[in-house]
Amino acid sequence: MMIRQLATAVLPVLLAAAPASATLDPPLADTPLTEKMTRETDNYTFEYRYPKSLSRDSRLYDYLNQDRKKEYTKFSTDADRDHADAAAIGENGPRLLPYDYQVHWSQEADIPAFISLTQHWYGFYGGAHGIYGTKSWIWNKSQKKMVEPLMLFRSAEAFNQALQTEFCKQLNEQRAEKRGQPVVTDSDDSFDKCITPSGHAIILGSTTGNSFDSIKINVGPYAAGPYVEGDYEIDLSVTKAIMGAVKPAYRENFAIKR
Template identity: 40%
Template sequence: MKLFDAALGALALLSATTALAAPDKGVEIVDKGKGYSFEYNYPGVIRQFPALEAKMLSEKDVQLAELKEWGAEWATENPDRAADTDMQLQINWRTVADLPRFLSLTIDEWSYTGGAHGSWGRGSLIWDKKSATEIKPLALFTSNEAFDKIVQTPFCDKLDIERSKKRDGEKVDRSQTDDWMQACPKPSELTVILGSSNGRTFNRLAIYAGIYSVGPYVEGDYEIDLPVNAKLLGAVKPAYRSYFTLSPTGSKKR
């Protein structure tokens, strides 16, 4: 939620729907009405791909319409509540890698729909510039099982280190598979993010675990960076293998 603190402050100052566009700042859409507030952002590079932009704006329209319905119900049921308890939705698209053929994106979503606190999460997609179609990151690999077989152990090892830090050094025992706070999920069940440090090929990998997926709300989310190594390259579908290279050593940039 802290990722959106600044956005929340700015959103409170706006009372009408606005759409802004600039080459370096991308597009910002803000809509605030009775019982709801909405913010939707995406980078300027998206405008180079009309099919992708149309897809995103169509999804935005559906989300905004649903939020307005919730907001109307909220305002009717809670007429005396302050404006800062309105139904809120903020969506921010970010460019992770812009390669000659592929555009790798993440989407961060923060929402408040009542209760003690808001909720947030992260998704990802790859846009194939050549075919003008969306590709799920895992679709570039031969199978989810092949991906998990290679990534599972290093992902879980790093995740447990980070979970232990947030738990004041408490050891995580992932052999307790019936305890979701100790167990380690399959990476393919989480958000897979492909990045690049050279602007030409995918050579970075991250696995994102959202709130409540591997620990309690207070721990927040986790994003674990992993290298693209020879084993992982072997699990890439032959048609996409030329678009991957080994991770450079000593660099953590996605």
Template identity: 40%
Template sequence: MRKAAILFLLLSTGCVPEKDEAKAPEATANASTAAPVATATAPAPAQARKTEERTASFEFDYSYPAEAAAIPALAAELEADLAKQRRELAAAAREGRVAAQENGFPFNPYSYSAGWSVVTDLPGWLSLSAGASTYTSGAHPNHWSQALLWDKAAGKSRVATDLFVSKAALAAAIREPFCKALNRERAARRGEPIDPNSDDMFDQCVDPTASTVILGSSNKQQFDWIGILIAPYEAGPYAEGDYEITLPVTKAVLAAVKPQYRSVFALGR
């Protein structure tokens, strides 16, 4: 009877313990002390490089795009060229200033500039070109074009003509359409057609591979056009400026490509 009375008392006051309550604090503690999940942070994107320097003796400008900066080996190559060009400009300017003082004529600051830009960025290749100019006294600056083709698989720079059997083979494949396109551009600038019988040096066709050759793409997968960048005095007088002739890749061009690179090219339109 005594036991029954005690049990009745417990039930009436709600003091019978529940089995699950003892485990709840432990589960809560485990949840609150769980290690935080680490989150990966993406690397900062490469930035385009641009440097400008102005001194009493020279002006120096050099730049290249983010696409080139994102490739460490290529960026190192361009940085080496930047340092070389600046060093040579500074030395030439020092000599020029001394010569001017010794001979009693005014000295005008020397200059060098080069601005690299992307022609096309393919899965395996990065094609760059640059307009460059320099002034070391005289009537006007001299300017020209440069090109660089980065082979991503090999991790090295090439020139566009490296991908062809020879310069002569490429020149033969594009000479006829190149000469026609050049004369059309000359006629547009001069306001009159080019006389095919003229013996004027600026009316003659030039070797396209003696100028700067660049490779471009319209489909972002393969090279399907070729550009020829011609500096002043090569195809016309200084006043006519640079010439740029763009030609599609043809069957004749494909035949001049080295076998190991043919898959990189496609017929152009």
């Protein structure tokens, strides 16, 4: 299960002192055949990588490099500022550990019209542990632009209605497995309630290479359970109901999974 969301906006940088016993999450797993940029200073470590195969499309290659520049500029500026502020306070001020920010792209599916991509991110900004998540994207090959997967559907409401029942069923099954007990569905605890899938990473997949026939919903930490439970990933097949939620212009790019 993926455990890391590069959002287009970096999470707020924490100024709280990190205890000496703070446990940092392990770095993201390395993958072969990647383009990688790494920068390391006394204040931070930054890493950005993506599969080399994506550079075959020059416009996609330009997009990724521009995104890398934007993310590095934002993160390094924040990290340098926070460490300078902490140092200016003196010996009695907060002791900041080096920050860490990692962005890893992966290709989920490649069909004639689109490339389905995921952007996994991990950040440590002080405190007891880092934070991570996943964001999903679709590269439109003909229009040479990045769009969110939800844009291929008629609306968020239509998308949710098409898969909410199965999504909630699988989510509660995974919750029960992690917690060692069934979920109390009428509980007042927000971590027992179901959530709407459209608000999370919608990862489109293909078993044939011709059309999208599967959907994964990645739910990051704190969204469906406490941090200790990690993220959740719900695997769904494209059904007739989901096909009905797709915009007519894109239905030829989807297929019911057999």
